[in-house]
Amino acid sequence: MTANPGIPFEIPGYRIIRPLGQGGMATVYLANQETLDREVAVKVLGADRAPSEDLIKRFENEARTIAKLDHPHIVSIYEVGRASSGHLYYTLPYLPNGDLSTRNDSQDQRRVLAILRCLAEALGYAHQHGIVHRDVKPENVLFDKLDRPQLADFGIALARHSDVRVTREGATLGSTGYMSPEQARGLSLDGRSDLYSLGVMAYELLTGDLPFHGPDALSVALAHVEQPVPRLPPMRRQWQGFMDRALAKDPAQRFQDAADLLSGLDAVEAELDQRRDKPPLQAWRARLAELPASLWVGVTAVAGTLLLLTMLLWPKGDESPETRFVTATPLAATAEAAVPAGETAATDAGATTASAARLALAAGQLSEQKLVTPAGDNAAESYLAVLALEPNNSAAREGLNQVLAALGRQVDAALVGSDDATFASQYEQARMLADRGQLRDSAAWKDFLAQRRSLFEQRLQADVAAAASAQLATLKRPAEVLAQDQADLLGKWQDAERQLVQAEQRRKAREFEPALVLVPAEIGANRFDHAFELGRTEVTRAEYARFVRATNRPAARCREPLRPLSRLKSLQWRDPDFPQDEDEPVVCVSWQDAYAYARWLSQQTGARYRLPSEAEWQHAAASLDRSGICEQGNVADASMGSRWTLASRHKCSDGRAHTSPVGRYRASSLGLYDLVGNASEWTLNCSANTAWDRLLQSDACKERVFRGTSWRDGPDDNAASRRGSSEIDLGYTTVGFRLLREVDSTASTASTAH
Structure with missing residues (x-):
């Protein structure tokens, strides 16, 4: 280091x-x-x-x-x-994207729902395993590289049936702003305490503030015990029922488990969906109904005051009516209220002059980018005020189109900058403007949607082409927002995500996948009931080392056949008592090691790998040439020198006393290497083949079969018929393995035809 x-x-x-x-x-x-x-x-x-x-x-x-x-x-x-x-x-x-306390998602209820769901599922899993977290708070929610929330810091977690006492009786470890009433009082806790803390987080995510306050930690803890559940702001009232249960003082009245809480979140989302699907007029009525009564009283008082001032200051005598609109107010309702009772509306000339003043004001606001804010001083309200006076005023309608286009540019900038909050906010402003200005059927609105679609699809295509999974993840929220008007865009994002997942799987498959040879169901006169793919070579030391690094699998016990003293040596796959290069077959691996390697490779590639059965191995061996054994594999020959062995030797010398790099000798007629010599190979089969064997053995598969010859075998051993067995957790210096990949029935049929 x-x-x-x-x-x-x-x-x-x-x-x-x-x-x-x-x-x-x-x-x-x-x-x-x-x-x-x-x-x-x-x-x-x-x-x-x-x-x-x-x-x-x-x-x-x-x-x-x-x-x-x-x-x-x-x-x-x-x-x-x-x-x-x-x-x-x-x-x-390493989670580089910070914690939840640094974020502000209060304007994005869908994001809040998503975060709460992830944390509820995590807590539910921990509770199922008998773990109570006891310190659920935003600082303990971290975000990974894909911006997924991760629950952390189980430092004071409490496990059922645990003998570890990390606090004294009555201690209240945890964060007072988020602790449940029973935790504040030092009582025994279960998973419902964590769900209460999650409810506090939900309140904070929605409002930007904690539900209970106090001058010190003790006061806050008492507030959790004594004070009623606070009311949410009107714009969040659809969450109130959820909050009342989540923050109930009595655990029996709360959500009883994470699944119960997730059902509560489903109910909130259903109400949000229902509100989103309302026609525009109903949606506006619903929004207006959420405003507090005190606000309506204030608005009424202001309107009444304005009306009284208008009546008192109304011009007399020969004063031109045009002067009444020199200081135009931003609200159309005020312009209408300026007409005294009993008098007719302003003349057409007066309306035209007032509209011109409003249009001039709106043009200035538009140039200053005061599109929809601040309230009372923005281009959208000014143009709408003109339309209230003159519904067919083309300049005002064109002005609204320009406001809509400018909002579109802000939406696009937020999309490019991955600013989800601004994107959602400005897009919603555009939708509200389209409703108030009756633009839904206009060419401007259709152009607005088309441009947002075009940029979104360009981003999708670029991210897929670049295999940028992290960038694609940032488009999920915009896809959900755009889907309000163009539902297929969310589906396009989901398709793009699937493409990247599949591409990653293919990349992993190419990285890890061994070279394979198709073994057809027919090899000359030999018939088999299915085709399959077999590793072109035996698994090498380099390939096995990668598996060990990824899984930390320990080395198995190892022996050399017919050498009892090898038990005294610490033989293993890294050191089989003879030198090996990385491209030579791995030996000293047990059957369990080979089986685990096959499962790991299947997980990495998404394909189905396993050891071949004896019958499959023998079928593949039918492709061997019965002559020229020394040319087909590394077998016992003169290269072994004075090494003691009971086996006779072939009358050849390849210069390799032990194993040889895979693929060095002549392949079989199918292109399979080293079916002769180098290493015998594990198969799936148990050594106990008969019912009597199984009856006598408590574990019918405590030994497994290997097939083929190895570097120690001479002319007395036939590669196609050589058979041995060993305990499943014991390796040998002469035994390795190669893998089989299963093929589906279509491929099998094609293979048979081939």
Whole structure:
């Protein structure tokens, strides 16, 4: 490991880069894991001081807890150990996108729903495993490179049936702003306490503020116990029922588990969908109904005052009526109210002059980019005021079209900049303008939608072409927003996501997939019931080493056949007691090792790999030439020198006393290498073949069969008929393996025809 002068310890295999942050019991560092060349986070207990016994127990408890939990929204753990200084540490993924406390999604209810769902699923999984988190808060929700929320910091988590006591009886470890009433009182806790904390987070995400306050931590804790659930703002009233249950003082009245809470979120989303699907007039009525009564009282008082002032200041005598509109107010309703009772509306000439003043004002607002804000001083309201006076005023309609186009440019800039909040906000403003200005059927609105579609599809195509999964993920929210008017765009995003997932699977398949040979159902006079694909060569040391690095699989016990003293040696696949290059077949691997390798490769590629059965191996061996054995494989010959062996030797010499690089000798008629010599090969079959064998053995498959000859076998052994068996957890210096990939029935039929 490369030492960092500012770090008072070293961790083998890691290069510490810099500190990321410090908590109550540990310091987290950014590090490079040198063997895999990847960035990780390293959490070190008491890096700057000697930790107490309590902290050590909490740290060990956190590591054990996380190790038990394997969930896409719970931070995983890579490794646990001690640094050179003796400090405990564990490594975990580096999550570069910050925590939830740094974000403001209060204007994006769909995003809030998505985050809460992920965390509820994570908590539900932890609760099913008997783990209560006890410190659910925004700082403990981190975001990975794909911006997915991850629940972290199980330092004070409590496991059922655990003997570890990390706090004294009645202690209230946790964050007071988010703790449940029972946690504040030091009572026993279950998963419903975590769900209460999640409810507090939901309130904060929606409003930007906590539900309970106080001058100190004790006052806040008491507020959780005593104060009623606060009311949400009118624009969030569809969440109130959810919040009343989530923040109920009595756990029996709360959501009883994560599934119950997820059903509550479904109900909120259904109401949001219903509101979104309302016709424009109903939607406006619903929005107006949400405004508080006090606001309506204020609006009425202002309107009444304006009307009274208008009547008092109305011009007398020969004063020209045009002067009444010199200082035009921004609201059309005020312009109409300016006509005294009993008088007719302004003359056409007066209306025209007023409209001209409004249009001039609107043009200035438009040039200053005051499109829809601030209230009372923006181009949209000014143009709408003109249309209230003159519904057919073409200049005002063209002005609204220009406002709509400018909003479109802001929407596009937010899309390019991946600013979801601005994108959603400005797009919603455009939709509201289209409703108020009756633009839904206009060419301007259709052009607005077409331009947004064009840019969105360009981004999709570019991200797919560049295989930019992270960039594509940023388009999900815009796709959901655009789908309000163009439903197919969300489907296009989902199709693009599937394309990238499939492309990644294909890339992995190309990276990990071995060279394969199609073995047809017919080989000369030999008939088999299906075709399959078999590895062109045996699995090499380099390929197996990659598997071991990825899985940390320990080496199996190993023996050399007919050499009892080999038991005294520590033989394993890395050191079979003779030198090997990376392109030679891996030996000293047990049947269990070979089976695990096949499963791992299947997971990496999405294909179905396994060991061949005896019958399949023998069918493939039918492609061997019965003559020229020394040309077809690395067998026992004069190259072995004075090495003691009971086997006779072939009268040839290839210069290889042990194994040879794969693919060096002549292939079979199908193109399969090393079916002769080099290493015998594991198969799926049990050595107990008869019912009597199975009856006598408690485990009918405690031994498995290998087929073919190896580097130790001479002319007395036939490659096609050579058969042996071994315990499933024991390897031999003469046994390796190759893999079979299954093919579907269509491919099988095609193979048979071939």
